[in-house]
Amino acid sequence: MPRAKRSRITVKDLAKDLGMSVSTVSRAFYADAVIAETTRKIVLDRAHEIGYRPNPFAQSLITKKTQIVGMVVSDLTNPFYPEVMTRLTSLLQKQGMNVMLASAEQADGTDEAVDLLLSYQPDLMIVLATNLKSHARERCEAAGAPVIFFNRLSEDGLGHGISCDNVAGGRLAASYLAELGHRELLYVSAFPDASTNVERHQGFREEAMRRGFAAPQVIEAGRFTYEAGYEAGLAVKDLPRRPDGVFCANDIVAIGFIEGVQEGIGLRVPGDISVMGYDNIAMAGWPSHRLTTIAQPLEEMMDATVKLASDLATSTDVAQRILHIPPGRLVERNTVMDWRRAND
Amino acid sequence: MPRAKRSRITVKDLAKDLGMSVSTVSRAFYADAVIAETTRKIVLDRAHEIGYRPNPFAQSLITKKTQIVGMVVSDLTNPFYPEVMTRLTSLLQKQGMNVMLASAEQADGTDEAVDLLLSYQPDLMIVLATNLKSHARERCEAAGAPVIFFNRLSEDGLGHGISCDNVAGGRLAASYLAELGHRELLYVSAFPDASTNVERHQGFREEAMRRGFAAPQVIEAGRFTYEAGYEAGLAVKDLPRRPDGVFCANDIVAIGFIEGVQEGIGLRVPGDISVMGYDNIAMAGWPSHRLTTIAQPLEEMMDATVKLASDLATSTDVAQRILHIPPGRLVERNTVMDWRRAND
DNA sequence: CTGAAAGCGCTTACAG
DNA sequence: CTGAAAGCGCTTACAG
Numbered sequence: 001m002p003r004a005k006r007s008r009i010t011v012k013d014l015a016k017d018l019g020m021s022v023s024t025v026s027r028a029f030y031a032d033a034v035i036a037e038t039t040r041k042i043v044l045d046r047a048h049e050i051g052y053r054p055n056p057f058a059q060s061l062i063t064k065k066t067q068i069v070g071m072v073v074s075d076l077t078n079p080f081y082p083e084v085m086t087r088l089t090s091l092l093q094k095q096g097m098n099v100m101l102a103s104a105e106q107a108d109g110t111d112e113a114v115d116l117l118l119s120y121q122p123d124l125m126i127v128l129a130t131n132l133k134s135h136a137r138e139r140c141e142a143a144g145a146p147v148i149f150f151n152r153l154s155e156d157g158l159g160h161g162i163s164c165d166n167v168a169g170g171r172l173a174a175s176y177l178a179e180l181g182h183r184e185l186l187y188v189s190a191f192p193d194a195s196t197n198v199e200r201h202q203g204f205r206e207e208a209m210r211r212g213f214a215a216p217q218v219i220e221a222g223r224f225t226y227e228a229g230y231e232a233g234l235a236v237k238d239l240p241r242r243p244d245g246v247f248c249a250n251d252i253v254a255i256g257f258i259e260g261v262q263e264g265i266g267l268r269v270p271g272d273i274s275v276m277g278y279d280n281i282a283m284a285g286w287p288s289h290r291l292t293t294i295a296q297p298l299e300e301m302m303d304a305t306v307k308l309a310s311d312l313a314t315s316t317d318v319a320q321r322i323l324h325i326p327p328g329r330l331v332e333r334n335t336v337m338d339w340r341r342a343n344d
Numbered sequence: 345m346p347r348a349k350r351s352r353i354t355v356k357d358l359a360k361d362l363g364m365s366v367s368t369v370s371r372a373f374y375a376d377a378v379i380a381e382t383t384r385k386i387v388l389d390r391a392h393e394i395g396y397r398p399n400p401f402a403q404s405l406i407t408k409k410t411q412i413v414g415m416v417v418s419d420l421t422n423p424f425y426p427e428v429m430t431r432l433t434s435l436l437q438k439q440g441m442n443v444m445l446a447s448a449e450q451a452d453g454t455d456e457a458v459d460l461l462l463s464y465q466p467d468l469m470i471v472l473a474t475n476l477k478s479h480a481r482e483r484c485e486a487a488g489a490p491v492i493f494f495n496r497l498s499e500d501g502l503g504h505g506i507s508c509d510n511v512a513g514g515r516l517a518a519s520y521l522a523e524l525g526h527r528e529l530l531y532v533s534a535f536p537d538a539s540t541n542v543e544r545h546q547g548f549r550e551e552a553m554r555r556g557f558a559a560p561q562v563i564e565a566g567r568f569t570y571e572a573g574y575e576a577g578l579a580v581k582d583l584p585r586r587p588d589g590v591f592c593a594n595d596i597v598a599i600g601f602i603e604g605v606q607e608g609i610g611l612r613v614p615g616d617i618s619v620m621g622y623d624n625i626a627m628a629g630w631p632s633h634r635l636t637t638i639a640q641p642l643e644e645m646m647d648a649t650v651k652l653a654s655d656l657a658t659s660t661d662v663a664q665r666i667l668h669i670p671p672g673r674l675v676e677r678n679t680v681m682d683w684r685r686a687n688d
Numbered sequence: 689c690t691g692a693a694a695g696c697g698c699t700t701a702c703a704g
Numbered sequence: 705c706t707g708a709a710a711g712c713g714c715t716t717a718c719a720g
Contacts, residue, residue, distance in 0.1 A: 008488075011714065012713080012714095022714080022715090023716080026716085027690090054463075054715095055465075057464075059713085061401050061402055061696040061698085061713085062696050062713095062715045068444075071445075073430065077426075079421070082425070082426040085420070086420050086447040089447040098460060100442055100443065102437070103433040119397045119398075119399070121352075121399075256630075263631045286570065287603045289632070354696095354698080355697065356698095365707045366699090366708095367700080367709095368706060370699060371700095377700095403698060403699075405698070405713065
């Protein structure tokens with residue numbers, strides 16, 4: 001069967017079919033174009049019948065809008081991101097936008113991937129998980145694509161950002177552990193430059209000190225991965241003081257940490273040491289983990305992103321917007337011990 | 345700062361800059377165009393200097409090639425797919441192709457998402473995880489985009505396909521369990537129409553019966569998810585005969601199954617019941633799971649996909665290709681008991 | 689409210 | 705080997 005790359009229907013065809021000019025037909029597809037409503041309806045109906053859609057490439061050659069949003073991802077071993085990615089994609093598609101992907105697995109590959117993506121003139125870029133280097137962000141903006149950082153903010157504080165209030169989240173973790181009788185706190189840090197990491201640490205530390213505790217000890221896991229968390233768990237034995245309450249940069253790190261601490265040092269969670277995460281990924285609720293954590297307000301974060309995206313798509317000039325959405329609720333499960341009750 | 349949607353550099357600009365015609369400049373970007381090598385080098389060098397890239401939209405208006413591959417995904421709670429997705433994206437980008445995403449979270453949403461994607465005239469479609477309905481596949485092909493099914497084949501057997509030899513994998517599972525002394529086998533089935541599911545079951549059953557065992561019992565988990573596996577684990581208590589060797593449709597189902605069987609029925613794995621998965625996702629190696637499984641030959645599968653993709657991109661007529669790559673190796677961990685040794 | 693014409697940024701026969 | 709011209713499928717001032 002010769003795949004006869006059937007030449008697709010064009011405005012011309014549809015115009016001839018309807019006995020109208022191409023101008024008129026074209027106008028039917030633009031809500032704010034001057035055209036009789038009855039004419040528009042005739043065109044749209046017939047278009048639907050014969051399966052005509054304006055060629056977006058030809059369109060964008062003129063409108064300079066592509067309806068493409070570039071999505072830069074990495075770190076997909078953290079289940080938080082695939083979920084965000086697919087749900088965001090669905091939401092954006094409902095707005096008529098299409099998502100083009102650049103995978104930034106290796107830091108060095110990012111640039112070329114971003115450039116390739118930019119040649120498609122995306123209306124905007126959404127950066128998930130990775131820390132786009134400043135010059136890459138600048139290239140995006142020079143190419144006319146404003147960038148939205150999702151969940152992590154840009155290092156240089158530029159670009160739009162959607163994030164939850166991680167400082168408040170960090171405080172919440174410290175309060176919770178403190179209230180339950182923990183005294184020797186530890187923060188397990190992930191990627192040191194990530195705003196999420198920095199802010200969660202900051203909130204945790206502030207709240208601990210406000211309560212008159214020593215500054216929490218810190219283990220540098222270095223990355224937001226299970227493996228990094230696992231190594232951090234092993235590293236507990238080298239700490240000057242044995243911690244009783246641990247707050248990890250996120251869930252996947254926490255899960256790795258717990259397994260490291262159990263396997264490597266034989267400590268029990270929460271019997272010997274309490275551990276909390278951040279995100280509330282699905283896995284945190286599995287019987288094998290039952291991780292106490294702080295939920296991200298994912299719904300709100302995604303809605304805000306889509307809202308911002310369509311604002312950026314329609315209006316040419318939107319002031320920098322950095323949204324800090326209140327952190328989600330505390331999700332109590334089985335990895336934190338209540339020492340008050342234990343001592344009753 | 346008014347974001348002055350800086351008008352990008354065009355062929356014209358570059359031509360003027362170089363004192364050449366646009367034709368010549370244009371030719372420099374096509375390997376098989378007739379142009380003096382020295383001229384080409386001059387053009388390319390200068391293009392790189394001033395950051396010129398041909399506008400892919402204008403290009404594809406003429407060439408009818410877009411360098412876009414549409415990727416249809418769903419089921420991203422299975423960590424197997426995010427990994428495939430990102431690695432495949434990187435590989436395709438290295439070939440100069442760009443990946444556009446359609447998320448098919450809800451079965452009903454798929455169609456509109458696919459249509460939207462098709463309006464961008466992708467050179468081909470890659471379907472991960474989901475079972476594109478036949479009519480959707482037909483629409484893709486009618487729009488000139490051949491489709492490659494990755495890991496699962498199309499229900500109607502049409503379209504290109506890359507998959508590992510799941511029948512052989514199923515046999516391998518049965519042999520392994522049989523050799524280790526298991527006698528009462530169980531298959532935990534996932535999405536009933538998925539080719540992977542059907543073939544793994546088939547191989548498992550064939551090998552069991554070839555060895556003179558009864559046909560393995562079956563629990564219908566229904567989906568390739570943790571939750572479905574968990575429910576299946578609970579359902580073990582309703583089985584007429586207590587199984588001792590279980591093969592699950594994939595790893596994530598196996599992990600759920602194990603937790604269901606432990607939590608809900610109190611059976612121990614592998615003490616009371618042995619369990620195997622399929623895929624060898626990263627999580628299968630974590631201390632919390634240590635799942636015995638069959639690895640997918642992911643590298644080979646992805647290479648074959650990229651190869652096929654670039655064949656399809658260059659040649660207009662490629663015969664239907666369905667590749668069954670030999671299954672990966674058995675990965676022995678801690679969820680299968682060796683009853684021979686146990687009885688020594 | 690509608691149509692004829694110009695033009696978006698390219699590629700590719702066609703001449704030379 | 706290079707250039708002038710036509711044209712890909714659209715949109716949008718400009719007339720009417």
